[in-house]
Amino acid sequence: MKQLIFNVIVKLLNKTKENSDYLYSNFSNASILDLYVDSLKEEGVDPRITSLLGEEWTYQKFEDIGIITYLNPKKTDKWMVALHGYSSSKESSAISAWFMAEKGYNILAFDFINHGQSDEGMVSFGPNEYQNLLTALRFLHINYTPSEIGLIGFSMGAFTLNLSALINDLTFQSYNVKFGISDSPYFEIKEVLKTVLKFSTPLVYNQIKNLFADLIHEYKENFGIDILKYDVKNLIKENKKSFPILFFHSKKDLVTNYQDSMLFFEERKVLKQKDMIHIFETGAHIRSQTTHTDKYFELVDEFLKNLEE
Incomplete structure (x- = not known):
């Protein structure tokens, strides 16, 4: 019985390609990006976020991941790499990274494994996705010569x-x-697993919430994925080098807790980086940019300026 429950849970966690398979089968690549933009326009978000409609993006496959790139008409060797959230796609993160084009960056967005146009595989909420990021960076260095790369990620990204x-x-x-x-972001993978399943299966969540330790073991034994391979606190203690990070979160986020961003920020102080953090009072999950656009962009400008000093 327990094995049957595990099979159901794993299937639920990895249903992330269902919507995208339909979209890519029925619409052109460019029109899918336009659909994302149009939906935001209907919400009345700041035009600076949606002004990429009609811009030329290149779709391609590299190894096991789907990629889209935008080359800034003002020639530049600087790149912004966008990392989307769970059950999302490269189109959504490309839109959220678009404002960086005005700051002189080319943009690359990619699909995590088992999302969008990437290969099928196992969602791991971190370990596999880290490997996907390495693949995207390898693509950039094979095809371009970036002088500077920035990363922008949302939730799982x-x-x-x-x-x-x-x-x-x-x-x-x-x-x-x-x-x-x-x-x-979330701070611990095992905690976000609970959140995803609580939203996905609210009626049976109470019956399965005590099985998470076994589920993590199942991922490792049957799929070769060590979800707990990377312990963030230990990595911070062991590592003496990093790159600066600007953290955004909202107190009204119901998916990931704003205190997780605060915990990252506090734990990273020993690394002595030029980190910054801003916690918004309002805004749904990964909606700070659309809810507080002016402040969001202002803080990014301040962060980038501080890096130059």
């Missing part, structure tokens, strides 16, 4: 960004990653 900043290797130095913008 924000956690992946924060994780990547702490893994003690030379990858990000050699790839010229200079900073990150972390929007609405």
Whole structure:
């Protein structure tokens, strides 16, 4: 019986390609991006967020991930890499990174494994997604010569960004990653697993909430994915190098807790980076940019200026 429950839970966690498979089968690549933009326009968000409608994006596949790129008409070697959230896609993160084009960046957005146009696989809420990020950076360095790379991540993408900043290797130095913008991350994978399942299966959540330790074991034994491979607190203690991160979160976020961003910020103080944080009083999950556009952009400008000093 327990194995049956595990199979159901794993299937629920990995239903992330269902909507995107339909979209990519029935619409052109460009029109899918337009659909995302049009939906935001209907909400009345700031035009600076949606002004990319009609701009030329290039879609391609590299190894196991789907990628879109935008080359700034003002020639530049600076790149912004966008990391989307769980059950989302590269189109949504591309829109959220679009404002960086005005600041002189090219933009790359990619699909995590089992999302969008990437290959099927297992969603791991961090470890596999970190490998996808490395693949995206490898793509940039094979095809371009970035002088500077910034990362901007949302929810699962924000956690992946924060994780990547702490893994003690030379990858990000050699790839010229200079900073990150972390929007609405979680601090622990096991806690966000509970949240995802609570939203996905509210009627049976109380019956399965005590099985999470076994579920993590199941992921490792049957799928070879160690969800707990990277312990953030230990990585911070062990690592002496990182890149600066600007944290955004909202107190009204019902998916990830704003205190998780605060915890990241406080724990990272020992790294002595030029980190910044801003907690908004209002705004739904990963909606700070659309809810508080002026302040959001102002803080990004302040953060980037501080990095130059």
